[in-house]
Amino acid sequence: MSKIPLKNPQMPNPENEEVSSDPAELAEQVKYLKNQLYKVTRSIAHVRESGLDEGEVRGVYPNLVMSDMFQACWEKFFRFMDVEPRFVAPSSEHCKVNAEDMIALCDDKTIGMVAIMGNHYTGHYDPVWDLDEALTKLNKEKGYQIGLHVDAASGGFIAPFQPEVPAWDFRLPNVLSISASGHKFGASVCGTGWVVFRERTDLAEHVAVSVSYLGGDADSYTLNFSRLDPAHVHVCMMYDVCMTACLHQWFLRSHTHCYSFAGTGKKRFVIMDDGDTACLPVVSARLNPDLRLPFTDIDFQHQLSEQHWYVSGYSLRFEHPISKMLLPLFNDTPKSATMFRVVVKSNLTRELAEDLVKQVEATLKEMDSQGTGFKMKHKAAKLAHRPSVC
Incomplete structure (x- = not known):
């Protein structure tokens, strides 16, 4: 029996990885192998029945290049539309992609590139301006027509009020569409969002479904066919514009104080966000891994919530939309790492x-006082915990 290659050469190959002794790691590898075995079995059966070769059965898959710090909507897109995701894992120092790594993944099957204006982990903006310049050069050299989509779900109502941010919108020739959410930062009710296209011709006619049985003609572009009340949309838009003015005053905020850990001279936190300008108004950090504390940032989140403060804790990993394997979020940080x-x-x-x-001071003091006892006290809860990104 001939060996059938995996559909996506970027996907991790367990044959080339060291076997882990961690039960959770082994379970993930077994899950991945079973998934691939099922696909291969189905493919072989179809090849035998139809007389077609592997390439003819699988066809040509388009691909989309973006950071691995994507939100849930993109996972749905890859699954529903049979588009191959090509992810770039940034470093934990910069927390944003660079043009060289993104361009290296493009080929004649690439249908687009996505830049994230404000990732939900650290608030960094992907350098849309650098990506645009690199795409202009690539398209000219290769004859491609790769365009940029700006995922400004978080930064769409923040970046326009930051004059220090370079051009990131339709002022750049390769930006064809921009998406923005109105409900981020509490500025509107949930479910308010927009996708704006550079030109009407960029939105293909065949995407819309014309409906006439609801009293008049209407075009639907949604997957679930929800039909919003027009008055609801207009009220949300007006509220958005008013609240954005209020948000402006909070752009110049202070970092969480970096307390030194008693007796070590080492900083308590490692700051991960992009400072006070040209980024989202968030403070992102992680407990200094050099301290080897017996608790994580997610433990810190749970303890702080007892004081009626909710600070999001994240594991620095993501689930690949196709292979379902848990992969490191950053190229220089283990997937067991955490942040808040x-x-x-x-x-x-x-x-x-x-x-x-x-x-924060009181919570850390309490956790420090328990020392290794904290780790033993919460061992069962930590094994059962599987945090999700939202």
Whole structure:
């Protein structure tokens, strides 16, 4: 029996990886192998029945190039539309892609490139301006027609008020579409969002479904055919514009204080966000791994929530939309690593910020006092915990 190659050469190949002794790691590898075995078996059966070769059975898969710090909508897109994801894993130092790595994954099957204006982990903006320049050069050299989509779900109502941010929108020739969410940072009700196209011709006519049985003609572009009340949409848009002005005053906020860990001289936190300008209004950090603390950032999240503060804790890994394997989020950080994030919304007052700092100090003091006892106390809960990114 001839060996059938995997559909995506980028996907991790367990044959080339060391076998882990961790039960969770082994379970993931077994899950991946079973998934691939099922696909290969189905493919072989079809080849034998139809007399076609492997390439004819699988056909040509288009691909999309983007950062692995994507949101859930892209996972749905890859699954529903049979598009191959090609991910770039940034470094934990920069937390954003670079043009060289993105361009290296493009070929004649690439249908587009995605730049994220404000990832939900650290708030960094992908350098849309650099990607645009690199795409202009690549398209000219190769004769491609690869365009840029800007995923501004988080930064669409932030970046326009930051004059220090270079051109990232339709001022760049390769930007063909931009998406934005109105409900980020508490500025509107959930479900308010838009996709704006550079030209009407960029939105293919065959994507829309014309419906006439609901009283008049209407075009539907949604997958679930939800039909929003027009009044609801207009009210949300007006609310968005008003609240964005309130958000502006919080762009110049302070970092969470980097307390030194007693007796070591080492910093308590490693700051991961992009500073006070040209990024989302978030504070992202992780407990300093050099301290080898008996608790993680997710433990810290749970403990702090007892003081009525919710600070998002994340594992620095993601599930590949196709292979279902858990992969490291960064190219220089193990997938067992964790971090936390504070989102600065328009209702954060100085009094609230001071209380947060006070509760952070008290929570860490309590966790430190338990030492290794904290690890044993919460061992069962940590084994059962499988955090998700939202």
